[in-house]
Amino acid sequence: MATIPAERLEQFIADAFRAVGIPTDDAATIAQLMTGIDLRGLDGHGIFRLPPTIQRIKAGGINVKPTITVKQETPSTAIIDGDNAVGHLAVNKAVQVAMDKAEQCGVAWVGTTNNNHAGAASIYAMMPMERDMIGIYMAVGSANHLPPWGGIDMLLSTNPIAFAIPGLEEPPIVMDMATTVASYGKVKMAADRGEIMPEGWMIDAEGKPLTDPTRMNDGFLVPIGGYKGYGLALIIGLLAGTLNGAAMGKDVVDFNADFKSLANTGQLIIALDIKAFADVETFKRNVDIVIRSMQGSATLPGFDQVMVPGQQSHEKLERFTHDGIPVVAPLMARLDALAAELKIDPLN
Amino acid sequence: MATIPAERLEQFIADAFRAVGIPTDDAATIAQLMTGIDLRGLDGHGIFRLPPTIQRIKAGGINVKPTITVKQETPSTAIIDGDNAVGHLAVNKAVQVAMDKAEQCGVAWVGTTNNNHAGAASIYAMMPMERDMIGIYMAVGSANHLPPWGGIDMLLSTNPIAFAIPGLEEPPIVMDMATTVASYGKVKMAADRGEIMPEGWMIDAEGKPLTDPTRMNDGFLVPIGGYKGYGLALIIGLLAGTLNGAAMGKDVVDFNADFKSLANTGQLIIALDIKAFADVETFKRNVDIVIRSMQGSATLPGFDQVMVPGQQSHEKLERFTHDGIPVVAPLMARLDALAAELKIDPLN
Numbered sequence: 001m002a003t004i005p006a007e008r009l010e011q012f013i014a015d016a017f018r019a020v021g022i023p024t025d026d027a028a029t030i031a032q033l034m035t036g037i038d039l040r041g042l043d044g045h046g047i048f049r050l051p052p053t054i055q056r057i058k059a060g061g062i063n064v065k066p067t068i069t070v071k072q073e074t075p076s077t078a079i080i081d082g083d084n085a086v087g088h089l090a091v092n093k094a095v096q097v098a099m100d101k102a103e104q105c106g107v108a109w110v111g112t113t114n115n116n117h118a119g120a121a122s123i124y125a126m127m128p129m130e131r132d133m134i135g136i137y138m139a140v141g142s143a144n145h146l147p148p149w150g151g152i153d154m155l156l157s158t159n160p161i162a163f164a165i166p167g168l169e170e171p172p173i174v175m176d177m178a179t180t181v182a183s184y185g186k187v188k189m190a191a192d193r194g195e196i197m198p199e200g201w202m203i204d205a206e207g208k209p210l211t212d213p214t215r216m217n218d219g220f221l222v223p224i225g226g227y228k229g230y231g232l233a234l235i236i237g238l239l240a241g242t243l244n245g246a247a248m249g250k251d252v253v254d255f256n257a258d259f260k261s262l263a264n265t266g267q268l269i270i271a272l273d274i275k276a277f278a279d280v281e282t283f284k285r286n287v288d289i290v291i292r293s294m295q296g297s298a299t300l301p302g303f304d305q306v307m308v309p310g311q312q313s314h315e316k317l318e319r320f321t322h323d324g325i326p327v328v329a330p331l332m333a334r335l336d337a338l339a340a341e342l343k344i345d346p347l348n
Numbered sequence: 349m350a351t352i353p354a355e356r357l358e359q360f361i362a363d364a365f366r367a368v369g370i371p372t373d374d375a376a377t378i379a380q381l382m383t384g385i386d387l388r389g390l391d392g393h394g395i396f397r398l399p400p401t402i403q404r405i406k407a408g409g410i411n412v413k414p415t416i417t418v419k420q421e422t423p424s425t426a427i428i429d430g431d432n433a434v435g436h437l438a439v440n441k442a443v444q445v446a447m448d449k450a451e452q453c454g455v456a457w458v459g460t461t462n463n464n465h466a467g468a469a470s471i472y473a474m475m476p477m478e479r480d481m482i483g484i485y486m487a488v489g490s491a492n493h494l495p496p497w498g499g500i501d502m503l504l505s506t507n508p509i510a511f512a513i514p515g516l517e518e519p520p521i522v523m524d525m526a527t528t529v530a531s532y533g534k535v536k537m538a539a540d541r542g543e544i545m546p547e548g549w550m551i552d553a554e555g556k557p558l559t560d561p562t563r564m565n566d567g568f569l570v571p572i573g574g575y576k577g578y579g580l581a582l583i584i585g586l587l588a589g590t591l592n593g594a595a596m597g598k599d600v601v602d603f604n605a606d607f608k609s610l611a612n613t614g615q616l617i618i619a620l621d622i623k624a625f626a627d628v629e630t631f632k633r634n635v636d637i638v639i640r641s642m643q644g645s646a647t648l649p650g651f652d653q654v655m656v657p658g659q660q661s662h663e664k665l666e667r668f669t670h671d672g673i674p675v676v677a678p679l680m681a682r683l684d685a686l687a688a689e690l691k692i693d694p695l696n
Binding site: 072073074075076077079104105106107108109111134147148149150151152153155163165173175177181203205206207224225226227228229231232234235237238239242243244245248249250270272273274276277278283286287289290293294296297298299300301302303305306307308309 | 420421422423424425427452453454455456457459482495496497498499500501503511513521523525529551553554555572573575576577579580582583585586587590591592593596597598618620621622624625626631634635637638641642644645646647648649650651653654655656657
């Protein structure tokens, strides 16, 4: 396992995107966002996604010179047309528009359409905190691994939702969750490691627990809380997809299998201005009080401590900023092959 | 089990509230909302809550002649001060304010403070649909039955979230979920019936499954998806409680045990104007397509059909509107006692 300084990782990503025709500024923006994902240890969504994203660009499935526009707007809402860009760019624009509107109106809800996969949800939910706002982000996932509850047709993705709420002295509460018990990435990692999965992650077409991850194609992910997680995935898909005129349900293109078809991915960001509700410092102090009261709870047997959402990612952020970002050998091999293919300096 | 026409149930509720000093118009509003809850079969939140609400009023824990005000506002946000009213009144006002603001701005987010328990979440999430809007509602629950994940201190309620999204020919998608696998009401109903609970509803202080509902006080509810449901409950509490200056976490008053202390319950409603994003009829038609594709899925063994959230409640609404609302004998006995105490006509 190599450990790469964040600056180097970011430069490598920018080099790769420039090499396939993405303009310098856009390449820098994507590289910064992808690196931010790896810095928080969300390692299935950062540089891990660089090779398939480059593959999609080379297959003609992504527009390298998009014109990202505000397709329609009201004082507190907008739809951003991504023009089939690398997803990060249109969501980044959506967050900026949402923050400007929330500054004026108190809250804003901005969706994207005609976009692509944009990496980890929490990165976007966290952005409004720079302006003392709360962020909420939802997205239609880029592959369907979830049937409706009681069904077996793969009609839904693990459609994620993320929230970010700032504290004063405490790190922010940042929640980033798939609506399934385990993400598909976790299943793949278990397969890579030759591990057996716990019961509850997947079921087979008979409804029986599926614990052998090499049989993942014979089964489905299980939604959190059964029908509740299914309902959340459905609603997130309607809000982030259907409402924006983006793909949802059976129209979702599997980005692991099809590198060419228009994905038409949809996302949404809500920015909520704290000062519309409360004195900002008082609110943040009250968030700290809540965080500390949770962390101060006595623990169940088997638990050392009680954490709040985002705490582990924040600890990784501090460690990886200081020590560098770990890159496992199989990924490094793929990145070396990519560097050779694109004729850019290797990462390490 | 008696079956009571909705009009009679509504009249009885209004009579009860008038008898304890609530003005006629307010009593009618609460009665209509409570009856709407029972009509959808959400039977732990409707007339079931009438006797304890009257008890709270008699104990001085609720203000019968509140002045409900807009405490502060921006173009797209507001906080409604409930003045310690029966909760339904302030949330009803919050929804009206949110719809008016969303009409102007595209989206609105309105919170409540200084309020009380307001019944079932879905009733409020559904209101914006009257004006072709999507509704999202969150609330801080009125009793803590949930520790943070890995903890044993009862610091959180089952803080619910509800969404309502209209279809064109299909009934709306209405999701109303506690952030725990089972609600506390379901546990109490299992105890009443002498049933054993499935594993996964509750754990005891050792972290072991608790399946005997008569031992409910020795254990805690289990959040959906483990740490995910805990995170959702925490965030809903911060957004619906802390941000509005309402009670959250350790400050929540248990409304089953304390009928006198100021509850300072917080809720929030988001109204999202569909026409800010899409042609309304086209959107609703696309929702129908998604609904039908979910319902059209092949099923797992043990399932007759795939449903969408709100489908069962909608079926109950149609049946109960036609046939009347079922009231179980123990509840009827409590309502008869209440009628005698308040010197109003009995329900049946």
